[in-house]
Amino acid sequence: MKRRVALELFNTLSGKIEPLYASDGHALRFYCCGPTVYDYGHIGNFRTFLHVDLLRRTARLHGLALHHVMNVTDVDDKIIRNALAAGKPIGEYSAKYERAFFEDMDALGVEQPEQIAHATENIDGMVALIERLAAQDIAYKTEDGSWYFRIARFPGYGKLSKKDLDGIEDGARVDVDEYEKDAARDFALWKATKPGETSWQTPLGPGRPGWHIECSAMAMKYLGDSFDLHAGGEDLMFPHHENEIAQSEAATHKPFARHWFHVRFLLVEGKKMSKSEGNFFTLRDLLLKGYRASAIRFLLLSVPYRHQLNFTFDGLTESTNAVDRLRTFNDRIRTGNWLDTAPADDTLTNLIRKGDADFTAALANDLNTAEARAAIFDVLRAVNTAADHSRLSRSAAEETLALLNKFDSIFAVLEDRDADLTRTALAWAESEGRLADVSPDVLEKFGSASLTDADIDALVAERTLAKKQRNFARADALRNELLEKGILLEDSKEGVRWKRQ
Numbered sequence: 001m002k003r004r005v006a007l008e009l010f011n012t013l014s015g016k017i018e019p020l021y022a023s024d025g026h027a028l029r030f031y032c033c034g035p036t037v038y039d040y041g042h043i044g045n046f047r048t049f050l051h052v053d054l055l056r057r058t059a060r061l062h063g064l065a066l067h068h069v070m071n072v073t074d075v076d077d078k079i080i081r082n083a084l085a086a087g088k089p090i091g092e093y094s095a096k097y098e099r100a101f102f103e104d105m106d107a108l109g110v111e112q113p114e115q116i117a118h119a120t121e122n123i124d125g126m127v128a129l130i131e132r133l134a135a136q137d138i139a140y141k142t143e144d145g146s147w148y149f150r151i152a153r154f155p156g157y158g159k160l161s162k163k164d165l166d167g168i169e170d171g172a173r174v175d176v177d178e179y180e181k182d183a184a185r186d187f188a189l190w191k192a193t194k195p196g197e198t199s200w201q202t203p204l205g206p207g208r209p210g211w212h213i214e215c216s217a218m219a220m221k222y223l224g225d226s227f228d229l230h231a232g233g234e235d236l237m238f239p240h241h242e243n244e245i246a247q248s249e250a251a252t253h254k255p256f257a258r259h260w261f262h263v264r265f266l267l268v269e270g271k272k273m274s275k276s277e278g279n280f281f282t283l284r285d286l287l288l289k290g291y292r293a294s295a296i297r298f299l300l301l302s303v304p305y306r307h308q309l310n311f312t313f314d315g316l317t318e319s320t321n322a323v324d325r326l327r328t329f330n331d332r333i334r335t336g337n338w339l340d341t342a343p344a345d346d347t348l349t350n351l352i353r354k355g356d357a358d359f360t361a362a363l364a365n366d367l368n369t370a371e372a373r374a375a376i377f378d379v380l381r382a383v384n385t386a387a388d389h390s391r392l393s394r395s396a397a398e399e400t401l402a403l404l405n406k407f408d409s410i411f412a413v414l415e416d417r418d419a420d421l422t423r424t425a426l427a428w429a430e431s432e433g434r435l436a437d438v439s440p441d442v443l444e445k446f447g448s449a450s451l452t453d454a455d456i457d458a459l460v461a462e463r464t465l466a467k468k469q470r471n472f473a474r475a476d477a478l479r480n481e482l483l484e485k486g487i488l489l490e491d492s493k494e495g496v497r498w499k500r501q
């Protein structure tokens, strides 16, 4: 019998585990703070986006439709600073990193949100929101022409992060986008133009938006004043999300997001992985060292989102082996010739069904991926043993495959795109002059990345011609040259076929 389980998640705002539901009875409307596209993302960033992907996929398993909005912060202090240093307009500077971000998301199997919203394309909405706050005297203008939010005017300030805000200084201000950990301050809604900086001419005066207003304006534009869930990494809880709530609720007098989902940090040797600590790995770094995208996905997902995950290379190797075992198992069950006449084994069938129920229940229980993963490996061991002893019936094999499909609709690691993704990373390293970062193993195995299909066809044609001219030494040299670059040639009656190793 199937247990029907509701999907429950921890809500930072209430401090409790609560059922997740779509308040319109149809689609889960949710917003996730997206990347600031000033550089390549590191795998800590991707831990957050992977768990949001997990949430999407699990909600879908529970029959919810999805309306997921993610912003791209394409104007902020860091982008302006780096673009100035590179002598480029901010749009040109950030486009490269935005493209890289979505390539990395795809490589990690992260689904695209239904809606991507760019800060620079939504300035009007931000200005309108600030004007609403100004009309209530909650937003105020300073002498330099910037606008600030007066937090003393929002009594609920601190309700998300549970900060004790006694003794906050009325009117003390902060104007940088960088995270401010401890102090509650009036924060910038609109920053007056400084020489050389990108700015917009608006009724507020010339300037650019602060970071927090962007998410409030875009979330409410696409999802309405009140919506189901808001997500981000744990560092965003304060001040970013606290400020989003303040700006939105002060303007609308309605609750902003009902449920708040925060992913704990990825650590390296006990410290948070971050650009400022300098202890970070990008996805590309790891692919060029020979680690597989699927193993990185599986590792980052295997520890539940409310636990910190300490990144180690041993962990990544373990994850590679786990993905291999799952793929080998999937191939075995899919291609094996399981006999209809094999004795029905109720114990095994019950075990597979229990694995299925445990898998679903673990995910429904605040996305407990560690237990969900364990449930699948229990089934893998039992079914492998049955297959080893010729006790696996076709019906049990089919139930196992259905469970593997369900598992993969969430974890998405069974399809093998790894070699192609590494090849793409290698081509990128080549184009960026970063071949020094490539491990010798990867160069040896994937050295053909620099050869396009047309290059290979040309070398193959040259070899065919050499053979015709009975210049066998040249033909062999060409075959070896291709082999060194990972290209295998097969001579057949129809001509020469080649494939990448």
Ligand code: AMP
Binding pocket: 033, 034, 035, 036, 037, 043, 044, 045, 046, 047, 048, 232, 233, 234, 235, 236, 263, 264, 265, 266, 267, 272, 273, 274
């Ligand atoms: P950013 O591009 O810096 O705005 O960050 C994008 C997302 O990654 C945000 O949701 C951050 O909270 C999250 N993030 C940053 N560092 C880490 C980390 N070490 N572990 C998990 N999430 C992180």
Ligand code: ZN
Binding pocket: 032, 033, 034, 215, 240
């Ligand atoms: Zn945000």
